[in-house]
Amino acid sequence: SLGALEPSPDHQWIAYAVDIDGSERHEIHFKNLSTGEIAADTIKGTHTSLEWAEGQERIVFYTMLDEHDRPDRAFRHKLGEDAAKDTLLYKEADPQLFMYLSKTRSDRFIFLECHGKVTSEVRFIEAAKPLSEFKLIEARRRGVIYHAAHHEEKFLITTNDEVQNFRLVEAPVTDPKAANWKEIRRGTTTLQIEGVDSFKNYWVIHERENGLPQLRVVDLKQKSEHLIEFSEPTYELSGESNAEFETDIYRLAYTSLVTPNTVYDYDLRSREKKVMKTQKIPSGYDPSKYQSEYVFATAEDGTKVPISIVYKKEGFKKDGSHPLYLYGYGSYGMSMPARFSTVRLSLIDRGFVYAIAHIRGGSEMGRAWYEGAKFLTKKLTFTDFVSSAQFLAKEGFTREGNIAISGGSAGGMLVG
Template sequence: MQAPKAKKIAQLLETHGHQRTDNYYWMRERENPEVIDYLNAENEYLKTNLKSTEEFQENLFQEMKGRIKEDDESVPYFKSGYFWYIKYEAGGEYPLYCRKKGNLDASEEIFLDVNILAEGKSYYQVGGTAATPDLKTLAFAADEVGRRIYEIHFKDLETGEILSDHIPAITGNFAWAADNQTIFYSKQDPDTLRSYQIYSHKLGTSTETDILIYEEKDEEFSCVVHKTKSEKFILIHSESTISSEMRFLDAAAPTGEFTLLQARIPHLEYAADHYHDHFWVRTNHKAQNFKLVKAPIAAPQMENWEDVIPHRETVLLEDFDIFSDFLVVQERSNGLCKINIKPWDGTAGHSLEFDDETYTAWISTNPEYDTPILRFGYNSLVTPASTFDYHMVTKEKTLLKQQEIVGGYDASDYTSARIWAKASDGVMVPISLVYKIDKFSPDGSNPLLLYSYGSYGYSMDAYFSSSRLSLLDRGFVFAIAHIRGGEDLGRGWYEDGKMLKKRNTFTDYISCAEHLISEKYTSPEHLYAMGGSAGGLLMGAVMNLRPDLFNGLIAAVPFVDVVTTMLDETIPLTTGEFQEWGNPKDKEYYEYMLSYSPYDNVEAKDYPNLLITSGLHDSQVQYWEPTKWVAKLRELKTDSKLLFLHTNMEAGHGGASGRFNSLKEMALEYTFLLYLEKLI
């Protein structure tokens, strides 16, 4: 089948006296039938060219689905006299929200069945859920498009009735006041989708009478509302990429005035929780890797902050949790997570011990204060997701649940490791990798998938995936490059991969790829790259810089038209991203972004085999970015390798809803890799 050929309509774009011609700018016209026709033609082109793999794709989907325990449930947590949990039933795409009163032997109450709510809908996603303090009314947010525009619904937990009250077109973020009647929620700008307003709504009243509590005027900031762990305060948290500001209100006085905790200052970030007569604040004030301070509620401003855990040059303070007798801190050192227990009585603290060379550990759901039990999560590239209870006095660790792999899984068949690659400027970059022992040959012949993200300070930890076994069992090595732009090695690691240092992200990834080749884990003929969203930008940049390194590349919902998008403040995310990428209205940033923007740097040269995915309703990376990119690649590339665009016409940034539907998209991606490796 002939590849689709997009028509060209020259659009002249001029900034700082520099002119660019964008022949595919017209693809922004979402309602234009020609745009939809082009997307459908690309989907059909992919389907036709991979028709011989359809049976394999279905078998692969069933293989991955078959590893998932269909009748599964989360570990219950105790709060307000109930054990709360989520479960799935065999054949069900969506979760059931459940609770048991008093103990786990009590009768089960299914208070929300998402399978029923999703009937007849091509997409359905429940966001936040929260019950009133008296547990009589449930609020839940639902998105029926995939654009992350939610509607809050209310359910009477005593009668089971869905109430007529509903709040449309909101973010899905909300918090109940202590009066069991007032709910605070955040609302987004209808065009940019920036969360910028906080309203209060009283049950039984029209949304037309909802009160605007707070509006975030600064377009680089967004705001959300939530409660402290103590549930005594409602917090409004305004945040940009480099600054924070919080306000608090007694949850028992929902009509009162919010009090400013600490006014915003450029480059000051903080987040607070409440315990006794203080707010406990994680902040970067004179602390690049963050520290923990306490602030008296009566006078919480920065001049009254008292250090609890001071700043350390080599330890990133990521999170904390407060118990009646203990402070629990989640930290990151040398790229690995640590969980430290500190008794309030001043006696010696201790850390949890983990065995894997590369792993992920985190503080889990701990809603109760008065308990010596800490719940935490753990997994690694070879250890399925595990939930533990840890007695902070006796140091006894109890495994409550480990992800069950249907059909069996023997971790000893696989091995994981952490190795280090030298970046172009001499910095050492960690790589986590895993492979099946009996499938690996140390001669460079193994196919290898190198995954990464590298933006927003998001640490890409080593994690287990049952679906990934479908690659490992067929001889693939899977690797994660912990490149700059993430926060894997501390805050400085992030700051060295953003703004005018963004190119470090791309060159780090290339150095990791070269190291894996030189160490004979793979070769350019068998090396594959993958990343999504901002990781899709990474894919576009590295394939422009070093297309010779990769046989194939998968870019999922990729952010690739960087300059044009960042110049357009009418579309979602742009203004809030200026402190991540820079503002191209400044000539220095314009020229720097232009130097790496994947769309602007497509050239007449050979590229790897490419699979690019997108969502028509994507609110974060607009569908036209990958669409334009593919059209331009088709026009200019000089090779005859595969180039496919797959657009989910019914989903957004996160792909298909439901726990199994998303596996079909993964089956397509894996099929693409295995097809290139001639393993089909």
């Protein structure tokens, strides 16, 4: 399988990482795009993380796996040289942390991030100075997570150092340590800041408020901001790769329990959305025949638990007569998206109500939603799910004894 595919800055070469035996241990190869020649350079035992330096030297940074298949070392390789002599740039000793490389959208910096569930640390190097050493943004502190992006002479950093639901700060690239962080935007008990996409004239801040994702556009020239608007009560929204740094167009993906997967190009200046692609339903599909709702159940301790619901409008009554299919997960801080699926249509068309209980253990309602339901408080994931089912019956979406429950992976533990 193909794990990475990165063209060189001059588009003359392509570096790619392949797993040829299903072990998830990759080997990196290099292909000359002008001649079709595969270079003799082969680097084995790698992860999928690799980035080219800028310039004509044809230098690549990559990560290697340890004996437990954890990416723990970063190397520098020059095309045409013996990979056995590649320079080790950094080795991560903490077995709880994983390493990956990324290049900023501006192409100016390469980041080396070591991250775990409760800690992260980022180093950086100028992509045009590949022989220099990686510099540290801020030393790791247990419980503190941060991620970085780049804009002009500053880094944009998303961190939970002072607020559980993260804040967005800026720091000078010349001295980006925490003492120099200047706050831009702060999370609240209902608003979580999840990251930022940086462009020449705009920032797009990824947020989640009251359980729902949202994209906030900051116009740096006009010194204004707005949210990209969608009207459905529950949905899933995310940015695509958006590789261009100098652009007014932001590509995003949108879907809901009613709306098939749709890709938009959003004009950051005019605020107009243009549909680029919509998921095709070969058997035919009319979204106007279906209705979604976003409601809140009350958990045993009084906490409000969000639930995403969809049903067919025709024949639907909140009288308890409908069977209901309830899905849950609630683990590892993963938010369950309210996305479209053709698989469930046959049930809904026959009168089923489909619901997703966004129970604690995920991150739908912020970082506390995850941290408050693990280890000794993991029981809350289960009791939230029960409370969600009881609420749906009480509100007439179904009745007790007429509910099917489902969960995959960690959700299997929930329902099993």
